[in-house]
Amino acid sequence: MINNRIEYDFVLVGGGPSSFALAHHLVDLASKNNTKFTMAILEKGKEFGSHIVSGAVSDLRVIQKLFPDYKSTDFPMEGICNESFFSILGNEKKWDVPNFLLPDGLKKEGCAILTLSHVIYWMYNKLKEKISKNPNIQIDFFTGFSAHKVIFKEDKIIGVQVVEQSYEEDPDNTVYGKVTCFGDKGFLSRDVIEKYKLRDNPQIWSIGVKEVWQLNERKDFSGKVWHTMGFPLIDGSFGGGFIYGMRDHKLTIGMVISLDSENPNINPQQRLQDLKKHPWIQEMIKDGKMLKYGAAVLPEGGYYSLPKKFAVEGGLLLGDALGILDIERLSGIDKGMESGYQAAEVLYEALIKNDFSETPLSKYKERLMTSFVVKELKAGRYFRFAWQENPRLLKSYLPILMDNIDHTNPYLGFLKIGLKNNPIKAIIDGIRLKILMDGYEVGPVKYKFDYQNIIPNFNPDKKIKTENYIKETIYSRPDAVFYAKTKYHEGNMHIDEFNADVCLKCIKTYDALGKDTPCVSDCTAEVHRIDIISGKRMHGMSLENCIQCRTCEIVCPEVNLRVRPTMEGSGPDFMGL
Amino acid sequence: MGDIQNIFVLIKQVPDQSSKAGINPDGTIDRARAKRMLNPFDRYALQAALHTKKTYGGKVTAISMGPPAAVEILLEALEHSVDKCYLLSDKRLAASDTLATAYALHKVIKYAGDFDLIFCGLQTTDGDTAQVGPQIAERLNLPQVSYCEDFKIEETKVIAKRVVEGGYEWVKMQIPGLITVANSYHPLEYKTLRGARMVQHLLRNEEEKTNYIKIITLDDIKADPVKCGLKGSPTIVARTDKVSEIGGSCIVYQGLPAEQMVSNLVKNTNLPEFIKS
Numbered sequence: 001m002i003n004n005r006i007e008y009d010f011v012l013v014g015g016g017p018s019s020f021a022l023a024h025h026l027v028d029l030a031s032k033n034n035t036k037f038t039m040a041i042l043e044k045g046k047e048f049g050s051h052i053v054s055g056a057v058s059d060l061r062v063i064q065k066l067f068p069d070y071k072s073t074d075f076p077m078e079g080i081c082n083e084s085f086f087s088i089l090g091n092e093k094k095w096d097v098p099n100f101l102l103p104d105g106l107k108k109e110g111c112a113i114l115t116l117s118h119v120i121y122w123m124y125n126k127l128k129e130k131i132s133k134n135p136n137i138q139i140d141f142f143t144g145f146s147a148h149k150v151i152f153k154e155d156k157i158i159g160v161q162v163v164e165q166s167y168e169e170d171p172d173n174t175v176y177g178k179v180t181c182f183g184d185k186g187f188l189s190r191d192v193i194e195k196y197k198l199r200d201n202p203q204i205w206s207i208g209v210k211e212v213w214q215l216n217e218r219k220d221f222s223g224k225v226w227h228t229m230g231f232p233l234i235d236g237s238f239g240g241g242f243i244y245g246m247r248d249h250k251l252t253i254g255m256v257i258s259l260d261s262e263n264p265n266i267n268p269q270q271r272l273q274d275l276k277k278h279p280w281i282q283e284m285i286k287d288g289k290m291l292k293y294g295a296a297v298l299p300e301g302g303y304y305s306l307p308k309k310f311a312v313e314g315g316l317l318l319g320d321a322l323g324i325l326d327i328e329r330l331s332g333i334d335k336g337m338e339s340g341y342q343a344a345e346v347l348y349e350a351l352i353k354n355d356f357s358e359t360p361l362s363k364y365k366e367r368l369m370t371s372f373v374v375k376e377l378k379a380g381r382y383f384r385f386a387w388q389e390n391p392r393l394l395k396s397y398l399p400i401l402m403d404n405i406d407h408t409n410p411y412l413g414f415l416k417i418g419l420k421n422n423p424i425k426a427i428i429d430g431i432r433l434k435i436l437m438d439g440y441e442v443g444p445v446k447y448k449f450d451y452q453n454i455i456p457n458f459n460p461d462k463k464i465k466t467e468n469y470i471k472e473t474i475y476s477r478p479d480a481v482f483y484a485k486t487k488y489h490e491g492n493m494h495i496d497e498f499n500a501d502v503c504l505k506c507i508k509t510y511d512a513l514g515k516d517t518p519c520v521s522d523c524t525a526e527v528h529r530i531d532i533i534s535g536k537r538m539h540g541m542s543l544e545n546c547i548q549c550r551t552c553e554i555v556c557p558e559v560n561l562r563v564r565p566t567m568e569g570s571g572p573d574f575m576g577l
Numbered sequence: 578m579g580d581i582q583n584i585f586v587l588i589k590q591v592p593d594q595s596s597k598a599g600i601n602p603d604g605t606i607d608r609a610r611a612k613r614m615l616n617p618f619d620r621y622a623l624q625a626a627l628h629t630k631k632t633y634g635g636k637v638t639a640i641s642m643g644p645p646a647a648v649e650i651l652l653e654a655l656e657h658s659v660d661k662c663y664l665l666s667d668k669r670l671a672a673s674d675t676l677a678t679a680y681a682l683h684k685v686i687k688y689a690g691d692f693d694l695i696f697c698g699l700q701t702t703d704g705d706t707a708q709v710g711p712q713i714a715e716r717l718n719l720p721q722v723s724y725c726e727d728f729k730i731e732e733t734k735v736i737a738k739r740v741v742e743g744g745y746e747w748v749k750m751q752i753p754g755l756i757t758v759a760n761s762y763h764p765l766e767y768k769t770l771r772g773a774r775m776v777q778h779l780l781r782n783e784e785e786k787t788n789y790i791k792i793i794t795l796d797d798i799k800a801d802p803v804k805c806g807l808k809g810s811p812t813i814v815a816r817t818d819k820v821s822e823i824g825g826s827c828i829v830y831q832g833l834p835a836e837q838m839v840s841n842l843v844k845n846t847n848l849p850e851f852i853k854s
Contacts, residue, residue, distance in 0.1 A: 040774075138781070140777040142770060142777075144768075162770050171771075172769040172770060173770045173771070476828070478827040529831045529832065531832075532834050537832070
C-alpha cells in the first residue's frame with residue numbers, strides 16, 4: 001500500500017466550491033461508466049470550510065446541475081432571496097434605487113442566501129458518502145495540508161509539495177498527479193501564472209470583510225438582500241456594502257472595497273464599522289450580538305485579467321485562481337462551480353482516453369469561453385474600467401447624490417450633479433457610464449497593479465459624519481480578530497518580508513505624511529505594526545492574528561511582502577461565514 | 578544506545594477549547610455537544626514517544642480511554658506514525674475520576690503487554706488534575722519522572738531533566754518507568770502527508786483498521802467494574818460556577834517608544850494606585 005511515490009490521477013489544490021464541484025461531477029461521470037480514478041484534495045484549513053468566507057448570495061444554477069435533488073436533502077441554505085434592493089446611503093438616510101433603473105445582475109430575487117463554509121462542509125460530506133460504496137474511486141482528503149511549491153519537470157507540472165522550503169525533495173510530503181488543479185486564491189497559482197507567463201494584464205483585487213450578527217428575536221430580515229453604495233466610502237474607492245437577512249434572526253453585514261484605491265489608508269475593517277454606524281443598520285443591530293468576523297480577497301479583473309491559457313501541461317486553473325468572479329453581477333460562487341463542472345468533463349475525457357497532455361486539457365478553455373461564465377464576464381468587461389477611468393463618478397458625483405438623499409431627494413441630486421459640475425460633461429459622463437456598463441466595444445483595457453494606484457499623500461476631500469451610534473455595536477480591529485478565532489502552531493512564519501531596508505524607507509515616507517503604511521492600515525486583522533527598535537521605526541508583524549486575506553501583499557507599494565499559505569491547519573476558523 | 582522495544586503513550590480526547598462546550602444541568606461538560614480534540618498536553622507526550630522511537634528504536638503504542646468517538650485521536654496518532662492503538666471504551670467507565678481512570682488504564686497497560694517506557698501528558702485540559710500519570714506508575718509499581726522537560730536514554734536508564742520551582746533538576750530513572758512530559762518539551766512535529774494518507778486508506782478499509790486500532794472493554798482487560806466509573810470514583814463535583822464569558826475590548830499600543838506606550842497604558846487603565854506608583 002505504501003509506495004515510495006505518493007501518486008494520484010488528480011490532485012486538487014484547495015477545498016473550495018470549484019474543487020468540490022469538480023470532484024462531484026467527476027465522481028458522477030465515472031460512476032455511470034464504472035471508470036476508475038484516484039484523487040487527492042488538499043486543504044490548508046483544519047477542516048473543509050474553515051478558511052471559506054463569502055457573502056454569499058448565489059444563483060443555484062450549478063448546484064441544481066450537481067445535485068438535482070438538493071431541495072430534498074439537508075443542503076444548508078439561509079434562505080431564498082424574496083426582496084432585493086440596491087441602495088445608496090447618505091450620512092443619515094438611504095435611498096432604494098427603483099427596480100427599473102437597476103441592471104439585471106443586481107436583482108437577486110430567487111437566488112439563495114448561503115453560508116458558504118457550511119455549503120463546502122456539506123459538499124465534502126456528500127462526496128464522502130457518494131464514494132463510500134464505489135470501490136473504483138479513491139479520493140483522499142487532506143485537511144491541514146497546504147500546497148507550498150509546484151513541482152515542475154521541464155515544462156510540465158507534475159505535483160506539489162506540502163511543506164515549506166525544503167531544498168531536497170521530501171517523498172513523505174510530495175504528492176504527484178497526472179493533472180494538478182489549482183483552485184486557490186493565488187497563494188500557489190501565481191507561481192503557475194508566472195512560470196508560463198499566462199497574464200499580460202495583472203489581476204486586480206478587492207477586499208471583502210464580513211460580520212455575522214445574531215439579532216434580537218423580534219427582528220427578522222430573512223430573505224432580504226441589500227447591496228449599498230455611498231456611505232461610508234466617499235474617498236473615491238470603489239466598493240460598497242452588503243446586508244443579507246438569514247434565517248434564525250441572523251444578519252450578514254459586509255463590505256467589499258477595491259484595492260485599486262488611491263487612498264493608502266483604506267482600513268477595510270474600520271470602514272465596515274463605519275457602515276454599521278449608519279442609522280438604518282444601527283436600528284437592525286443595536287440589540288444584537290456579533291457572532292463571527294472574517295475577510296477574504298476577491299479577484300475583480302474579470303474578462304481582461306483572464307489568463308491566456310486555462311490549462312497547461314499537467315495543470316489547470318479553477319475558480320479564483322482563474323479569476324472568473326463577476327463583480328458586475330456579484331457572482332463568483334456559481335461561476336467557480338461551473339469551472340469545476342466543465343473541468344470535470346474535460347478530465348473525464350482525458351481519463352477515458354488516457355491522454356492528459358495539454359491538447360485535450362485545452363478543451364477546458366473552449367468550454368468555459370462558450371459557457372455562461374465567460375459570456376457574462378465579457379458582457380461586463382468594462383464594468384470596473386468604467387469607474388476606474390472616470391474618478392469624478394465616485395469622488396464628485398456620488399457625494400452630491402448622498403447629500404441630497406439626506407436633505408432633499410435623490411432625483412434633485414441628479415440635477416444638482418449637473419448644476420454643480422459642468423452640466424454637459426456630467427451628461428456625457430452619464431452616457432459614457434451607461435455605454436460601458438452595457439458592454440459596447442471600446443477596445444481592450446489595461447490594468448495597473450493595485451498598489452500602483454496608491455497616492456501616498458492622498459487626502460479625501462470630504463469626511464463622513466458618524467454620530468449617535470451605540471458603542472457596543474462597533475469593534476476595534478484587535479477585537480474583531482477575536483471573532484475570527486485564529487489559532488496558530490508554534491514557530492509559524494507565513495509572511496515573508498524580503499528586505500527590511502525597503503520597509504524602513506516606506507515607513508519614513510508615510511511617517512512624514514502623517515499616515516500609516518498601507519500594510520498597517522489595510523490589514524484586516526492587526527498583523528502589521530510599527531516597532532521602535534534602537535530608535536528606528538521598523539516593520540513588525542503579529543502573525544498569530546492573521547486571517548490570511550493576502551491584502552498586505554497586494555497593497556504593499558514596494559512589493560516587499562509575500563503571504564504564504566500557513567501550515568498545520570493554522571489560521572482563522574471561518575465556519576459560519 | 579538503549580535497547581528500547583516498546584513505548585506506550587497515553588492520550589485523551591478532550592473538548593476543543595476553541596469551541597463553546599455545552600454544560601449539563603449538573604454542571605459537568607456535555608461532551609456529546611462539544612467539538613473534540615487531542616488533549617494539548619498529550620501532544621508533548623506523543624512527541625516524546627515518537628522521538629524515543631526515532632532515536633532509540635522500538636514501537637509506539639497509543640492507549641486511550643473514552644467513548645467510541647475517541648477513536649478520532651487514535652487515528653490522529655496513527656497519522657503521526659504511531660504503530661498500534663488501544664481504545665478502552667465501555668459505558669461502565671462513564672464519570673470516572675482520576676482514581677478509577679488510573680485503575681482502568683493500568684489494567685489496559687497490563688493487557689497490552691511488555692513495555693520499556695510509558696509517556697503521559699502533564700495533565701488534561703478538561704480535568705487539569707495531573708494525577709492520572711503518577712497514579713498509574715504507583716499502581717504498576719514503576720519509577721516515574723514527572724514534569725520531564727528533556728531526556729536521554731543511556732543503557733537501561735533514562736536521564737531526565739525535570740522542571741522544579743525556580744529551575745530544573747537532572748534525575749536518573751531505571752527502565753521500565755513512566756514519564757509525564759512537561760509542555761516545555763518540544764512541540765509535536767506535524768504529521769506527514771504519507772501518514773495522513775495511511776489513515777485515509779484505513780478509513781476505507783474497516784477490517785484493516787482493526788489491525789491498527791483495537792477497541793477493548795472492561796471484560797477484555799479483566800477489570801473490576803466496581804472500581805470503575807461512577808461507582809469507583811470517590812470524587813464528588815459539589816458545584817460548578819459559570820464564570821462570565823470572555824469579551825471586553827482590547828487596545829493595542831504600538832508605534833511609540835516602549836516607555837511612552839507603558840505610560841499611555843497606565844494612564845488609560847483602571848489600575849490600583851499602588852501599581853501605578
